[in-house]
Each structure stands twice: as C-alpha cells, then as structure tokens.
Amino acid sequence: MGATAGPEIERLIALLGKLPGMGPRSARRAALALLKKREQLLGPLADAMATARDRVLTCTTCGALDTSDPCTVCSDSERDATLLCVVEEVGAMWAMERAGAFKGRYHVLGGLLSALDGRGPEALRINDLLTRAGDGVVREAVLALPATVDGQTTAHYVAERLGASGVSVTMLARGVPVGGDLDWLDDGPIAQARRARRPAEAAAPTKFVILSSAAGACRRTQSFSAPPDRHDRIASFDTAATRPAQDDAGWGRRSDALSSSPDSR
Numbered sequence: 370m371g372a373t374a375g376p377e378i379e380r381l382i383a384l385l386g387k388l389p390g391m392g393p394r395s396a397r398r399a400a401l402a403l404l405k406k407r408e409q410l411l412g413p414l415a416d417a418m419a420t421a422r423d424r425v426l427t428c429t430t431c432g433a434l435d436t437s438d439p440c441t442v443c444s445d446s447e448r449d450a451t452l453l454c455v456v457e458e459v460g461a462m463w464a465m466e467r468a469g470a471f472k473g474r475y476h477v478l479g480g481l482l483s484a485l486d487g488r489g490p491e492a493l494r495i496n497d498l499l500t501r502a503g504d505g506v507v508r509e510a511v512l513a514l515p516a517t518v519d520g521q522t523t524a525h526y527v528a529e530r531l532g533a534s535g536v537s538v539t540m541l542a543r544g545v546p547v548g549g550d551l552d553w554l555d556d557g558p559i560a561q562a563r564r565a566r567r568p569a570e571a572a573a574p575t576k577f578v579i580l581s582s583a584a585g586a587c588r589r590t591q592s593f594s595a596p597p598d599r600h601d602r603i604a605s606f607d608t609a610a611t612r613p614a615q616d617d618a619g620w621g622r623r624s625d626a627l628s629s630s631p632d633s634r
C-alpha cells in the first residue's frame with residue numbers, strides 16, 4: 370500500500386506501530402489523534418518523551434527504571450527491607466505495586482532462563498540478587514515469576530541458588546483467580562489449585578479445605594504485565610498465600626499443611 374501522507378507522518382505511524390499492542394491500524398488511529406490535538410496532546414507527549422529519554426535510568430540496586438538511582442522504591446525507608454520480591458521485568462514490578470499488596474523491595478532479573486533462546490544465568494541479574502540476599506537484612510525472597518516453563522525453570526534455579534544464603538524462599542500461590550468460576554477454568558489451573566489447597570480459615574469447620582486463589586490462574590496467561598484482565602488476579606495476591614518455593618517442584622506438590630492427607634493425589 371502506498372503512502373497516504375508525507376514521510377514525517379508515515380514515520381510517526383511506523384514508530385507508533387512498534388509499540389506493544391499496536392498494529393498498523395491502531396498506530397494510524399493514534400497518529401491521527403495526536404495530529405488532530407497537536408497543542409493538547411502531541412506537544413506535551415513529545416516533551417514527556419524527551420524528558421524520559423534524557424532522565425530515565427536503570428536502578429543499580431534493583432534493576433527498575435526510574436529517574437533516580439537508587440530508585441524511588443529502593444530509597445523508600447518505609448518499605449520492609451527484609452522482604453525481596455523477585456520479578457522478571459519492570460512491568461511485573463509495576464503490576465505488584467498497582468495491586469498494593471507488597472510493601473517490601475524488588476529485584477528485577479531482566480528476563481528468564483531460556484534454553485530455546487540460549488539465555489543462561491549470566492544474562493540475568495542473579496549474582497546481584499545473591500549479593501542482596503546475603504546482606505544479612507533480607508529474610509524472605511518472594512519469587513513472583515510467570516507460570517510458564519521458562520518462569521518455573523528460572524524460579525527453581527533462583528530458589529536453589531538462594532538456598533545457600535539462608536533466606537526463606539517463597540513463590541506466589543497458583544490456582545483459582547479471585548472472582549473466578551470453576552466452570553470457566555481449564556483443567557490445569559483447577560488441578561494446580563487442588564494441589565495447593567489450604568485449610569479453610571475463619572468459622573469454617575476444619576475438615577474443609579479450600580482451593581488456592583492466587584495470581585497464576587492459568588498456565589497459559591502468564592506474564593504479570595501482559596493482558597489487562599490479569600491485574601485483577603494480581604490484586605488478589607496476598608503475601609499470606611505464598612508458599613515455600615522448594616515445594617513447587619514440577620506441578621505435582623501441594624502445600625505442606627496438607628501433605629499428610631490421604632487424599633493427596
């Protein structure tokens with residue numbers, strides 16, 4: 370298809386089209402919206418982008434993006450320095466922050482181990498993590514990594530490496546999302562939730578157990594920063610629902626509290 374506008378506009382459309390979630394059609398629509406609102410939208414956006422380009426840097430402590438180093442989170446003295454949440458990317462950290470369920474600090478790995486892509490431990494910020502975990506302040510590392518093969522491979526590797534540092538290593542629970550209807554779920558999440566079941570709290574009789582409700586409802590919808598509907602699930606994250614990472618070998622183990630149950634498989 371030939372150009373319908375001058376090269377400057379075509380370039381704008383082409384660049385917008387490189388953004389995640391933007392196809393050629395939505396890039397064209399966005400460009401048109403910007404061009405029609407040059408004063409109110411295009412100008413301020415261009416200024417904001419120029420400022421971000423000049424001022425954003427990577428926090429040398431946690432790997433987050435911010436305009437200061439250490440970043441806002443790392444320099445917040447109100448945060449619990451004994452808790453460290455390990456995430457794949459900055460997007461996952463922002464998702465956890467949106468949920469408001471975590472008041473510790475973060476460590477951004479900068480990716481996941483991947484045999485397919487040839488990405489090994491040296492490509493991730495794992496050594497920095499081990500240094501931080503061994504500082505004598507950190508007590509618990511919460512692994513908030515995707516429930517994908519690469520995510521779980523990374524989680525097990527990180528858990529193993531962290532084991533020597535003496536910190537307790539936990540993972541986000543997986544299972545039925547808050548507001549989720551069993552009828553609509555795939556078999557995998559239901560089976561995972563059953564394995565991760567825990568004693569029902571409050572007034573319920575103790576012989577009842579409940580399925581695990583947590584962030585990773587589906588093995589297929591993985592990334593914390595991906596689809597918008599995932600934010601609700603992350604909002605259901607509760608540090609109380611984390612469990613020891615060592616118990617998560619494969620997908621076949623259940624929580625400690627129930628491991629003696631005769632109905633375990």
Ligand SMILES: [Zn+2]
Binds near residue numbers: 432441443
């Ligand atoms: Zn930081």
